[in-house]
Amino acid sequence: MPGNARHTAMLLPTGQQLDVFDQELAPQWRCQSNDQDLLTVELDDTTTRVLQSTDDPAQLCRAAWAFFVSRPTVTALEFSGDGHPGFMVQRDNDSAVLERDMLWQLTGDWLPKAAAFPYPVSxxxxxxxxxxxxxxxxxxxxxxxxxxxxxxxxxxxxxxxxxxxxxxxxxxxxxxxxxxxxxxxxxxxxxxxxxxxxxxxxxxxxxxxxxxxxxxxxxxxxxxxxxxxxxxxxxxxxxxxxxxxxxxxxxxxxxxxxxxxxxxxxxxxxxxxxxxxxxxxxxxxxxxxxxxxxxxxxxxxxxxxxxxxxxxxxxxxxxxxxxxxxxx
CATH class of the missing domain: 3.40.630.30 (Gcn5-related N-acetyltransferase (GNAT))
Structure with missing residues (x-):
């Protein structure tokens, strides 16, 4: 990322640090962890198009969390291609959308003892x-x-x-x-x-x-x-x-x-x-x-x-x- 990008370090309960680079003039937003790119987003007046993303669903959720925190007015990220995780909204044109309100409903790192399944109804x-x-x-x-x-x-x-x-x-x-x-x-x-x-x-x-x-x-x-x-x-x-x-x-x-x-x-x-x-x-x-x-x-x-x-x-x-x- 060019040197004029604003850098923010964001912390997770696991101890992992996310490094966010926000280049407003491009405009482009990027998230890294340990110098590895996790998510790159192109922003303009009408779209929030993902240019690059990690294949690891857990890391993708963490990077998306960092994006929505740093851009609180944005409600969704747009992904192209196929093979997206099941927590996205799949579209007919080989694209998918990750909505902010759906992401926040994933237990992620916030619940250290989250149950794998809901407790059965009895x-x-x-x-x-x-x-x-x-x-x-x-x-x-x-x-x-x-x-x-x-x-x-x-x-x-x-x-x-x-x-x-x-x-x-x-x-x-x-x-x-x-x-x-x-x-x-x-x-x-x-x-x-x-x-x-x-x-x-x-x-x-x-x-x-x-x-x-x-x-x-x-x-x-x-x-x-x-x-x-x-x-x-x-x-x-x-x-x-x-x-x-x-x-x-x-x-x-x-x-x-x-x-x-x-x-x-x-x-x-x-x-x-x-x-x-x-x-x-x-x-x-x-x-x-x-x-x-x-x-x-x-x-x-x-x-x-x-x-x-x-x-x-x-x-x-x-x-x-x-x-x-x-x-x-």
Whole structure:
């Protein structure tokens, strides 16, 4: 690439570095790794034509990710010839298109423990008389990692470890700001009992959010069909729900909410390709959280009354999330 091309180094969770060269005057865009060309794209006002690409589908996905991050307004890459990977849209004229919203639905490097196949559907009845799919065993350790160029930091999710995270969890729940909405302040023993109960519950997965490996937030991801929210809307078999709290003051702010909320929703959609909706039910007067959710394309179809609170039903559709793909 000529010397006047702008160079950007982009990092992957595997430790691999992608070197991006963007020559705006040509205009041409190129991605390399270890001095090996992975993807070269010609850009003009009407097309994003691929001039050269690697034959390795995994490396192609990584290079395409780098392209869509660096060119956020572009929605597709156009490939000529045949023999393209199955995750592309094949055309009749020996060409194919790689669409941004389809690429982001591949687990790629973001899920270090991604299952090779969706967990088979086996319907069961729980103790409350609710019929739902049997859920897979809960994962352990880190489940998601991505470098977010918006905040220039790694955003990751790991399964909560009671011994490691108990005191942190208690400190967060006992903060005045969090307690105002969660109403779960209490002793170390009470919080241990709560987390142990959660760990035994196949309905819920307790997660710790980290920025550059610094724990800052607690999330509960639950299967909505088995949750108390199910009677209040038409819950489907693979809907997921989320409860969220940011415990560390220095990681608050809308720019970080965008990074971690995108990561959390991305993980849940990738975790099972049959999940088409993510729901949340913040308190109806929690205007700030509702605004954050709406900024990420959650809709607010209604408010309703839980026994303990007036809640806003917030719903994120899978296609709405990936259509915008604000994953930098």
């Amino acid at each position: 319907m069961v009845m729980d103790d409350s008389g609710r019929r739902h799919p049997r859920r897979p065993a809960k994962p352990s350790g880190e489940v998601y990692r991505r470098f977010d160029t918006g905040i220039q930091a790694w955003v990751s999710l790991r399964v909560l470890d009671i011994e490691e995270d108990l005191e942190r969890f208690m400190r967060w729940q006992n903060s005045q700001r969090v307690a105002a909405f969660w109403e779960q302040s209490g002793t170390l023993e009470a919080h241990r009992a709560y987390l142990e109960s959660q760990a035994r519950d196949p309905r819920v997965l307790n997660l710790i959010g980290c920025i550059d490996d610094d724990p800052f937030a607690y999330f509960e991801a639950y299967w909505a069909k088995e949750d108390r929210i199910a009677p209040y809307y038409d819950a489907q078999d693979f809907d997921r729900g989320i409860h969220m709290l940011v415990g560390e003051e220095h990681h608050r702010g809308p720019h970080k909410v965008k990074a971690w909320l995108n990561a959390l929703c991305h993980y849940l959609f990738l975790d099972d390709c049959r999940t088409t909706r993510i729901v949340s039910e913040p308190r109806a007067d929690n205007d700030r959280m509702i605004q954050h959710l709406q900024a990420r394309r959650f809709a607010k179809p209604k408010e309703f009354d839980f026994p303990h609170k007036r809640a806003a039903l917030m719903v994120l559709q899978r296609d709405a999330f990936f259509e915008r793909c604000e994953l930098s």
